Amino acid sequence: MVALDGGRYATSDLNDLYRRVINRNNRLKKLLELKAPDVIVINEKRMLQEAVDALIDNAARPASKQTVGGKRALRSLADILKGKQGRFRQNLLGKRVDYSGRSVIVVGPHLRLDECGLPKKMALELFRPFVIREVLKRELAHNIRNASRLIDEASPEIWAILEEIIADKKVLLNRAPTLHRLNIQAFKPRLIEDLCIQIPPFVCTAFNADFDGDQMAVHVPLSEEAQAEANDIMLSSRNLLKPASGESVAKPDKDVVLGCYYLTLLNLGAKGAGKIFATTGEARLAYNNNFIDISAPIMIGIFGKGGFETSAGRIIFNEILPGDFGFVNETQTKKSLSRLVNRLIERYGQEGTKDVLDAIKELGYRYASTSGISWGMDDIPELKEKAGLIEEARTKIGEVWGHYTNGLLTVKERRKRIVEIWENTADKVGEAASRTLPSGNSINIIFSSGSRGSSHQLQQMVGMKGVVINTKGEPIELAVTSSLKEGHTVLEYFTTAHGARKVLADTALGTAKAGYLTRRLIDVSQSVVVKEEDCKTKNGISIYRDGGGIVNYSFARHLSSRTALENIKIGRKTIVKTGEIIDRAAAEEIEKSSLNEVKVRSPITCKTLYGICSKCYGLDLGRNEPVQVGEAVGVIAAQSIGEPGTQLVLRTKHAGGIAVAMDITKGLPRVEEVFEARSPKNMATLSEYEGRIAKIEDRGLLRTIGIDTVVRGKKKLVEYQIPRSTTVRVSEGDKVEVGQVLTEGNVDLQELFRLKGKEETYRYIINEVEKIYASEGVLLSMKHLEVIVRQMFSHVRIMESGDTDLVVGDIVGKSRFIEVNQAVKADGGLQAKEGEILLGIGQSALHAEGWLAAASFQETARVLIRSAVEGRVDRLIGLKENVIIGRLLPIGPVFRGETLVVEIPREEETTVAEAPRENAAG
Incomplete structure (x- = not known):
């Protein structure tokens, strides 16, 4: 009970529930003493039972819920534990932390890739204990209170101390929603006078951050081990690759792309075009002395053998690249810069690439400013062909209406034809708009470089908006023929509002659905950790050249980063030996060959108990090196699948409510249907x-x-x-x-599993999910899907118990089943027999080996009751169990035994039976 202002009290609901149990118990005791009639005693016993039930779980009996004032249901013991606000999820799995702050983010163009700008006031508060220690050490104050006062006064010595303290410290920055591990990264703090946090431009993609009012949280790793982990594992310059696909995530974008494009563009009419120079140094000198323009095409070394055409701008661009990288002689667009960064990381590693990225950023910003590229409404050309195209479309639509009124078309056919006519017209208008843009036009440069916008947006600005969708996601027959430059009529504005509002509503609702899918994926795979180097299995899976209907399928991309199960030969030459990792070069060579099938190791066929082995997993895509023992690959897999989930929510891909048709059974609902192994709606x-x-x-x-x-x-x-x-x-x-x-x-997975077995089923699951992600342009490594599929097949049903303590009909984890059978076999007993089963991710998580993890996921009361009845022991194998009881997680350096963990010795426990008499009595 807590006393409030005004003499009232705030009390826990448990007090009410306990009071009812005590009152009814006492009343029953009195009635029994008075030898009351049976009817009254039975009624009192029923009421007592209801009171006890309500105390344990008030939601279990909706008819007899205990309420306060006849309205709000009282919060019982089970309610305190379950749900998002329950003890597990609110207090044990997520806690509020000290030494943290948050502020709005702004761009810091001058910052290096691994630096962030931290407001001085915030830094002083975050590092207060460190500052106090240094103040006392230097005897600027004699106790903590005086030291704190000195800090509050912010004297010059304090700022000097703070600068020294943060010199070798890292801070963590987190942007919500934290969908994957790149949403929390470590940076070296740089003190700034502002009140905003500054972040380097190239980490925006990883954080999915922009500067329209986004906020970020700062956290200080306190211990030396935490600082070491922040520096070695979480530093932004060591996280340049996306763990989902191995693609670079620190890519040049927006104005940096524009600057590099302007710098490397060739302009035939520029001053000094066609001049010949012996060396690049000579050409650079000519540019510095204003003899040639930056974009003039010039020849280098024409008298020797390898003469080539280039420009002063391209020479400047190449000066920032490593000397042995070779001369990059092309106009740099967003795509080519992205390819360049990927090549740099592949060749020089993440550590060797960070300085080049900083140099590209500096160069891009400088030449984006020098170019003077900007645009206004006058840069958008007039479109003279538009009126004729729209008139033509209206004539065709008139004919369609004529066929409809004569009864030759149904409503559905009429709609379809009219929408098709408008869509074709919009495309023609878009093409005409692109043709009218002069090559040197600012808008053309911005589009061509890939720095911002697309021809589709130009079509809307200068041509016509086109067909928009209604709230059901269907195209509206009445197309918007005005462009944004001309302005919309009232009716057109109203028509457009449908689609625009639908997008906003869908995004809000879809984000929650995608979040829930991610949560289930995390829960099913959180215990999958790399436990050993090699499980020595002889099994694996086949990867085929044929993509099975996957958009932009790449045989090489699917092979790269995997471990070969057997020697891979092209002709008589062995390219990759058994047990070696297939690198990108070998994968590309295989793709060029006539091989149609390659056998590789896979997490699905790995024999390691309670985890997987390094060989079956292959390369760690986020680091581009073999996965280390102790890596939490299950969590990474779940994040990689869940993070792009929000992109799959919308049934149609839109640009502000513009309709682009897409199969409705696709998207996130289909991913969920497959992972949960549900019977599909339109079943094959x-x-x-x-x-x-x-x-x-x-x-x-x-x-x-x-x-x-x-x-x-x-x-x-x-x-x-x-x-x-x-x-x-x-x-x-x-x-x-x-x-x-x-x-x-769509195939029912349980039926497919029954008829064709495990191999066909997991192949179908992986193919279906990958198809959906690929159709949205999301790159996702197959191994992440395989980790989840492994968990879907990770349980067995006991058919015969033999000499084990397993119960027939029970569902148990495969690892535990193998372990129990091995123990019985060693004793010469009869082993249990199992039947393989396929569980959806939700069910698989609920049947997890650790009951603490299962209880914190869903159906908390049921899991706890079942575990108590069975007397289950949680061996703390997964990650959630260890978070709940406050231990260091059994992953990474802790799993490998590299971190110094100080165990606090506990006093020897004594049970009541063993205790001395006076203790037991007392």
């Missing part, structure tokens, strides 16, 4: 028998597929009935196998 029919298609015929509203097969030695015609509207994938006379898809639609 699978053949349960091997045979030949005998007939496909329509009967009323149904379509019948007949298969001639042999069942138990007898010929039999098996028939499948499907809706007539369903597309059939087979023809009469075709041979069919068990588990073959007969109709269009």
Whole structure:
């Protein structure tokens, strides 16, 4: 109880619940003493039971909920534990921390990649204990109180001390929402006078930050070990690669791209075009003395052999690249700069690339300013062809309406045709707009360099906005023919508002759905850690040249970073030996060859118990080196799949509500359907028998597929009935196998698993999810999906218990099952037998080995009750269990035994039975 102002008290709901139990218990005691009639005693016992039930879990019986004042349900013991505000998630898994601050972020163009600007006032507060220690050490004050007063006065000595203290310190910056590990990075703080936090431009992509009012939190790692980890693992210059795909995440963007594009562009009409120089140094001298323009095409070394055409700007650009890198002689766009950074990281590593990135940034900013490129409304050209194109479209639409009024078209067909006409017209207008832009026009330079915008936006600015969507995501027949420059009519503005509002609503709702999927993925895979170097397995999976319908599928990208299961030969030459990692060069060589299938190690087939091995995982994509023992690959996999999830939420890809058609069954809901192993909405029919298609015929509203097969030695015609509207994938006379898809639609995973087994099922899951991500242009390594699929297959159902303590019908983890069987086998007993099962990620997380992790995920009360009844022991294998009880996580340096962990000796425990009599009595 807490006393409030005005003489009132705030009290815990538990007091109320306990009071009811005590009152009813006392009343029952009195009634029994008075020998009251049975009816009254039974009623009192029922009420007592209800009071006890309500104390334990008030939500379990909705009919007899205990309320306060007849309105709010009282918060029982179970309610205190469960849910987002419960003890597990609110207090044990996430805590508020000291030595932290937050502020608005602004760009710091002068900062190096691993620096951040920290407001002096904030830094002084964050590092206060360190400053106090130094003040006392220098005897500027004689006790902590005086030292604090000195700090509050902010005297010059204090600032000098602060500068010294932060010289070798790192701070962590975090931008919410923290979707993947790159959302928290370490930086060297630089004291600034402002009140904003400054961050270097190239980390914006990793943080997904922009400068329109975003805020960031700062945290100080206090211990020496924490500082060492911040420096060695979390420093921004050591996190240039995306763990999801291995692509560079510290890429030049916006004005840096514009500056580099301007610098490396060739202009035939520029001063000094066509001049010849013996060396690049000579050309640089000519530019410095104003004999040639920066973009004039010039020839270098024409008299010797390797003469080439270049420009002074390109020579300047190459001066910042490493000497042995070779001469980069092309106009730099966003894509080419991104490729350049990837090549630099591959060749010189992350440490060797950071200085080049800083140099590219400086150069880009300088020449973006020098170029003087800017644009206004007058730079947008007039579009004379537009009126004719729109008139033509209206004539065609008039014809469509004529066909419709004559009854030749349905409403659906009319809509489809009208929308198609408007979309084609918008494309033509867009093409015309692009043609009218002069080559030297500012807008053209901005688009061509890839620094900002696209021709699609130009189409809307100068041409027409085009077809917009309504709140259901369907295209509206009435297209917006005005451009943004001309301005919209009232009706057009109203029509556009539909799509714009839908995008905002969808984004808000979708973010929550994507977050929930990420949470389930984290929970199912959080215990997957690299436990050993090599599990010595002889099994693996095959990667095929054929992408199976995946957009922009790359055989080389799928092979790179994997461990070869067997020697990979092209002709007679062995390119990669068994157990070696396939690097990018070898992968590209394989892609150019005629090999259609390569066998590699995979997390799915790894034999390591309670984790996976380094060989089966391959390269750590975020570091571009073999994965270390102790790496939490499960969490990385979940983050890599969950982080781009928000992009998959919207059913249509839009630019401000512009309609671009996309299959509705795709996107995040489909990813969720696959990972949860649910029965899909439009389910495909699978053949349960091997045979030949005998007939496909329509009967009323149904379509019948007949298969001639042999069942138990007898010929039999098996028939499948499907809706007539369903597309059939087979023809009469075709041979069919068990588990073959007969109709269009999504496959039920449980049925596929039953008919075709584990290998076909995991291949289907990976292919389906990858297809969805690839269609959105998201690069995602297959190994992350394999880690999740491993967890979906990580449980077995006990069929026979043998001499083990396992119960028939129970679902147990595969690792525990193997462990128990090994122990029984060693004792010469009878081993248990299992049946493989496929669980969705939610169910797999609830059946996790550690009950603490399962309880903190979902169904808290049920998990705790079941664990208590079974007397389960949590061996603290996963990460969540260790966070809950406040131990260092068994990953990274701790797992490898590199960190000095000081164990506090505990006093020997004595049970009540062993204790001396006086203690037991007392």
